[in-house]
Amino acid sequence: MEGLTKSDANLTVYVHPSQSKNVDKAILRELSSLLFKYSQAFDGVVLAYSVDPQDNCAKILSGVHPYFGVRLRANLLIFSPKPNMLLEGKIVKITRGSIHCIVLGFSSAIITDENIRNELKYKAKHGEGVYVSRYHKRHVIKVGAVIRFVVKSLDEEILHISGSLIPANTGSVHWLDKYFVDAATESNKEAKTEEEMEMQEQIIVGTETLPSVNDHKVKKSKKRRRAEDQ
Structure with a gap:
């Protein structure tokens, strides 16, 4: 089936300080929130993922609630149906x-x-x-x-x-x-047979018209001979 692709992405997951004791669980929770939803970033629906942390050091973000970002590499399975797929x-x-x-x-x-x-x-x-x-x-x-x-x-x-x-x-x-290839083959054979029959009909019609022209020439030549004999 078309529309399914694998994507390798470098991501940064932002984790709340309250989850700092179990960062791995927090990361999985954040990635799970992407499942079966359309993502403009990935231009499709994330169906599955596997992660590989790239850095053990988290980057602290300034603000009222100092989230920290964890960089990781994710292998994603994306469902992105497009017209004509x-x-x-x-x-x-x-x-x-x-x-x-x-x-x-x-x-x-x-x-x-x-x-x-x-x-x-x-x-x-x-x-x-x-x-x-x-x-x-x-x-x-x-x-x-x-x-x-x-x-x-x-x-x-x-x-x-x-x-x-x-x-x-x-x-x-x-x-x-099970049957489409055979059915397509039969359809092609039928189309080819019809085409051959049409060509044969054209040939037959062509051969039938020729004698009539020749007969006319023969009759005309006979009249000329009679006129010359007279």
């Missing part, structure tokens, strides 16, 4: 006009009907809504399945993603991983 999410709800899913267990995503390609049709089966491909009956999108979709936009405040199932390489991950 491919993401995967688990479907939690399907209606006639939308598909709702959860990405990485915390970010919600929605694909509305105008962003679902015509190939996928809504049907009600056993009281539950599903989307089924008109061309590939095994391609079924239902609650509990994992889908692959394209990012259209991201609401950074509530971490809500708007997605699309318009491209052919989107849909049920199970079907795409």
Whole structure:
């Protein structure tokens, strides 16, 4: 899945003097406050981290409450979805006009009907809504399945993603991983066959028109011969 990156960052964590007896715990608490929130500094959502203190000496900051800063190096896992990226999410709800899913267990995503390609049709089966491909009956999108979709936009405040199932390489991950290559190959073969048939028709039409022109020339030459004989 796209949108996941690892980042090495040099950070300075500011710790309150009351936490000076257990600095390591204070640092972890501060870094944990960054988790699953959009950070402009990292241009994404911090999902995980590991730290490596770079300096045992803390820098005292002047002020009413003299915080002290601890420098450290952090390895961060960042989730930063951008438009046109491919993401995967688990479907939690399907209606006639939308598909709702959860990405990485915390970010919600929605694909509305105008962003679902015509190939996928809504049907009600056993009281539950599903989307089924008109061309590939095994391609079924239902609650509990994992889908692959394209990012259209991201609401950074509530971490809500708007997605699309318009491209052919989107849909049920199970079907795409198992059958998409074969289906794409068949589609290419069909397109190639249709193209060859069109070329053959053009050739046939071309060969049919030639004799008619030749016949006309032959008839014309016969008339000239008769006129000369007379």
